Amino acid sequence: MNRGRFITLEGIEGAGKTTAATFVLRWLREQGVAALATREPGGTPLAERIRQIALERGGEAVSPVTETLLMFAARALHVQNVILPALARGEWVICDRFTDATRAYQGSGRGVDPRLLDTLATAVHPELEPDCTLLFDLPAAAGLARARGRSGSNADRFEAETVSFFEKARAGYLALAKAEPNRFRVVDALAPLAEVERAVSAALSGLVHKETVA
Numbered sequence: 001m002n003r004g005r006f007i008t009l010e011g012i013e014g015a016g017k018t019t020a021a022t023f024v025l026r027w028l029r030e031q032g033v034a035a036l037a038t039r040e041p042g043g044t045p046l047a048e049r050i051r052q053i054a055l056e057r058g059g060e061a062v063s064p065v066t067e068t069l070l071m072f073a074a075r076a077l078h079v080q081n082v083i084l085p086a087l088a089r090g091e092w093v094i095c096d097r098f099t100d101a102t103r104a105y106q107g108s109g110r111g112v113d114p115r116l117l118d119t120l121a122t123a124v125h126p127e128l129e130p131d132c133t134l135l136f137d138l139p140a141a142a143g144l145a146r147a148r149g150r151s152g153s154n155a156d157r158f159e160a161e162t163v164s165f166f167e168k169a170r171a172g173y174l175a176l177a178k179a180e181p182n183r184f185r186v187v188d189a190l191a192p193l194a195e196v197e198r199a200v201s202a203a204l205s206g207l208v209h210k211e212t213v214a
């Protein structure tokens, strides 16, 4: 049996990743591809508990390195208990954020040393990289307006950050996409939903086709 494909969805707050994950799952199933959707931080019962700790506001100070370690602790559980078993069963995994989020938020946003991020990525998922990463790109102010419109006064620790923090994360994402043009597809997240969906299915149809002729 062929290993499944690992598709990651990335972008700053309010970029439309969660909306796109639902669409991708439905679209892949229509193409006859077995797939599951999951998210980071989270995706397993223990990793979801780490997510709560990482996102909650107030209380103790959380340094950028601590934040990074929380993300990778959750990721280690998720990779071992959900992602690798699903790929081994031949299913596609649609993951709302993965290590590129740590590079963009903790690396570009918070200034964590990229060498630490490389070391942790190698330790946590030595042989796993996404087959395709869809980067939903939009200006930080537009993404935050969408995210805050939904969360209101319940904004989490990240949503409470400044626009300039998210612009740094956005620039980090765009630099990653530029460095790996074969893996990344940049989608204009300001476009109407129908256009976003067309761009997403066009980006994935090559991979689906390879699968069905293999």
Ligand code: T5A
Pocket (backbone or CB within 6 Å): 011, 012, 013, 014, 015, 016, 017, 018, 019, 020, 040, 041, 055, 071, 097, 098, 099, 101, 102, 103, 105, 106, 146, 147, 150, 158, 159, 189, 190, 191, 192, 193, 196
């Ligand atoms: N984090 C995570 C790190 O710092 N490091 C890491 O390593 C990891 C893995 C996760 C937080 O953790 C941080 C980053 C995050 O801050 P989260 O709740 O998962 O928290 O945060 P987000 O992923 O940003 O979730 P959001 O829900 O805010 O954004 P989405 O999923 O990108 O956006 P979505 O789909 O919920 O859409 C937002 C709104 O916009 C509308 C939707 O209907 C919705 O109302 N929308 C559109 N409107 C118009 N046109 C379109 N094309 C639209 N697409 C969506």
